[in-house]
Amino acid sequence: MNGQQQEAALSQELKRRIDVxxxxxxxxxxxxxxxxxxxxxxxxxxxxxxxxxxxxxx
Amino acid sequence: MDGVDYRxxxxxxxxxxxALMSQTQEAVRQAGTxxxxxxxxxxxxxxxxxxxxxxxxxAIATWAFLVGGxxxxxxxxxxxxxxxxxxxxxxxxxxxxxxxxxxSRYGVEQYTILRSIFGFGGVALIFFTVxxxxxxxxxxxxxxxFGRATAQVSNVVFGTAIDPNSILVTxxxxxxxxxxxxxVAKGPVSIKAxxxxxxxxxxxxxxxxxxxxFTQTTWTDLMAAAPLAxxxxxxxxxxxxxxxxxxxxxxWWPIMGSLGRLTKSPQASLWPAFIGLAxxxxxxxxxxxxxxxxxxxWDPTVWLMTAGGAVFGVIxxxxxxxxNITSLASIVYxxxxxxxxxxxxxxxxxRWEVLAAIFLVPAAxxxxxxxxxxxQFLLFVTFSGAFLSAVCGTVIADYFVLRKQRINLxxxxxxxxxSRYHFHGGFxxxxxxxxxxxxxxxxxxxxxxxLETDALFNWTTAxxxxxAVSFVLHLLLTPxxxxxxxxxxxxxxxxxxxxxxx
Numbered sequence: 001m002n003g004q005q006q007e008a009a010l011s012q013e014l015k016r017r018i019d020v021x022x023x024x025x026x027x028x029x030x031x032x033x034x035x036x037x038x039x040x041x042x043x044x045x046x047x048x049x050x051x052x053x054x055x056x057x058x
Numbered sequence: 059m060d061g062v063d064y065r066x067x068x069x070x071x072x073x074x075x076x077a078l079m080s081q082t083q084e085a086v087r088q089a090g091t092x093x094x095x096x097x098x099x100x101x102x103x104x105x106x107x108x109x110x111x112x113x114x115x116x117a118i119a120t121w122a123f124l125v126g127g128x129x130x131x132x133x134x135x136x137x138x139x140x141x142x143x144x145x146x147x148x149x150x151x152x153x154x155x156x157x158x159x160x161x162s163r164y165g166v167e168q169y170t171i172l173r174s175i176f177g178f179g180g181v182a183l184i185f186f187t188v189x190x191x192x193x194x195x196x197x198x199x200x201x202x203x204f205g206r207a208t209a210q211v212s213n214v215v216f217g218t219a220i221d222p223n224s225i226l227v228t229x230x231x232x233x234x235x236x237x238x239x240x241x242v243a244k245g246p247v248s249i250k251a252x253x254x255x256x257x258x259x260x261x262x263x264x265x266x267x268x269x270x271x272f273t274q275t276t277w278t279d280l281m282a283a284a285p286l287a288x289x290x291x292x293x294x295x296x297x298x299x300x301x302x303x304x305x306x307x308x309x310w311w312p313i314m315g316s317l318g319r320l321t322k323s324p325q326a327s328l329w330p331a332f333i334g335l336a337x338x339x340x341x342x343x344x345x346x347x348x349x350x351x352x353x354x355x356w357d358p359t360v361w362l363m364t365a366g367g368a369v370f371g372v373i374x375x376x377x378x379x380x381x382n383i384t385s386l387a388s389i390v391y392x393x394x395x396x397x398x399x400x401x402x403x404x405x406x407x408x409r410w411e412v413l414a415a416i417f418l419v420p421a422a423x424x425x426x427x428x429x430x431x432x433x434q435f436l437l438f439v440t441f442s443g444a445f446l447s448a449v450c451g452t453v454i455a456d457y458f459v460l461r462k463q464r465i466n467l468x469x470x471x472x473x474x475x476x477s478r479y480h481f482h483g484g485f486x487x488x489x490x491x492x493x494x495x496x497x498x499x500x501x502x503x504x505x506x507x508x509l510e511t512d513a514l515f516n517w518t519t520a521x522x523x524x525x526a527v528s529f530v531l532h533l534l535l536t537p538x539x540x541x542x543x544x545x546x547x548x549x550x551x552x553x554x555x556x557x558x559x560x
Contacts, residue, residue, distance in 0.1 A: 010095070017096045018467045021164060024099065033463045034159050034324045042155060042328070046148045050522060053144035056137070057296055057517060 094399055096467065097165035102322045103247070106330055109321050113334020115257040118264060118342040119385040120203045120358055120378045125306050126346020127356030128435055131287045132295040135280045138347045141296060142340050145303020150336040152525060153311050156453040158318030158327035164467060168315020169399040174465050175456045178474070179484030185400035188445040189312045193393045195438050196309065198424035199431045200386045201231035206359040206428065207379040214368045223429045231425040234379070235418050238386040242394065243411040252384045260381050263374045267345045275352050283351040293516045301504060302436060304521040305443030310335055311450065316392035357432070393417050440506040447521035448496025451528030452489050460536055460549055469548060478548040481540065486547060488535035496528030
């Protein structure tokens with residue numbers, strides 16, 4: 001197999017995939033990012049759990 | 059993986075004016091599944107339900123029983139429940155925010171993503187020290203558990219007398235490693251197929267153990283059972299139990315990002331992983347702890363034969379041995395991907411199967427000492443946790459606060475100094491210093507090797523302050539070391555979508 005041809009194909013494919021993903025990102029930001037509600041939900045679970053731990057250890 | 063972009067199978071697809079040769083097509087396909095190419099939305103394998111099963115399969119491997127048994131060394135059942143919930147819930151969420159959520163958003167495995175945080179050289183340094191130590195250790199431990207479980211089955215069924223540290227256990231462990239390698243060589247689809255069989259089977263084993271436990275003991279007796287080998291200070295015992303479970307939660311970090319890239323959305327990566335790695339793990343660990351407290355031995359390959367008699371014990375051990383293979387396969391898959399990304403040009407053209415074998419060689423060597431990791435299990439888990447918790451704090455600060463969940467994909471793949479993620483000669487000093495400060499904080503509060511602790515450790519643990527210190531320090535150091543004027547790290551352009559610098 002022609003190594004250069006393979007490398008060129010991979011490079012081209014990488015560029016295409018980056019374009020697809022960044023277009024997707026630009027077109028619909030909320031689609032892929034974790035929303036602030038989900039993020040806060042996750043952190044609240046962490047802090048409440050740790051607070052319970054502190055109470056138990058006291 | 060079959061989910062390759064259909065355009066690559068269409069005869070009209072051309073590159074450089076030439077039709078793609080089948081070998082080149084195959085190379086591109088392999089790069090998507092086994093290499094560094096971002097995975098597109100239509101190629102993702104795992105939705106919410108699939109990824110939940112994958113994580114349940116990971117969660118209820120033998121290590122959950124082992125962790126439950128080890129927790130029983132320090133605390134009784136009541137405090138053990140609290141320690142497991144606190145350690146797993148808090149630790150898993152922090153760990154997932156630093157792994158699957160990011161990888162799922164971009165379809166990129168985490169060691170490529172980490173270039174934006176630590177730099178190319180920083181990722182290599184982390185991988186070939188912390189991650190290799192952690193993952194080789196877990197791989198060898200899973201192999202040893204498979205070996206011990208198989209030896210126990212042989213002892214019961216065939217009347218042999220194989221010692222837990224004998225060479226035959228090593229032979230069984232090597233078989234486990236070989237089968238896991240064969241699975242990984244076929245790709246993530248085979249891992250998914252295995253998990254669909256193993257996870258429900260292990261769930262049945264857990265239900266069987268719960269039934270057994272409640273026929274053999276009462277809730278009152280369980281709550282009154284003394285820990286197996288505690289220290290004199292009860293507060294210290296509880297803190298170590300929490301820290302140990304936090305360490306277990308953080309120990310998922312090296313593999314989760316690589317699995318997360320195959321999920322269909324960050325939501326499908328975060329909550330299924332939380333269900334599997336936190337909730338189901340806790341249930342499996344509780345069963346392990348209750349069994350250890352009831353039967354007086356912390357090693358599940360020993361107490362499983364005592365619980366429920368030979369028939370149940372043999373079936374349970376066989377299932378658990380089987381499950382260890384799938385867990386090991388998941389570890390190997392993720393770390394083989396990581397090895398390719400972190401090694402630069404060294405393994406860039408190495409065949410996937412060969413690379414997986416290279417990763418498994420150190421684990422195979424450690425398998426010749428099956429008692430080593432069993433005896434040093436607490437040290438191994440907490441020492442790994444010291445580094446991984448600090449790295450999590452840095453990653454979360456960088457991705458969520460500094461970059462507002464936006465990474466420049468082109469810069470991740472741009473070579474060397476042409477990438478804005480090159481930082482200082484390939485190393486982001488801000489991230490490296492903040493992570494090391496987190497590790498230092500951990501070791502100041504709790505030294506796993508000497509078991510020396512600071513008075514604060516009993517109230518704060520060591521992992522949580524390590525996360526906090528590395529998080530805050532990274533936020534403070536980044537503007538100083540990677541100022542907007544310098545352009546290093548691209549922090550001045552958090553919302554840009556343009557390609558990498560040419």
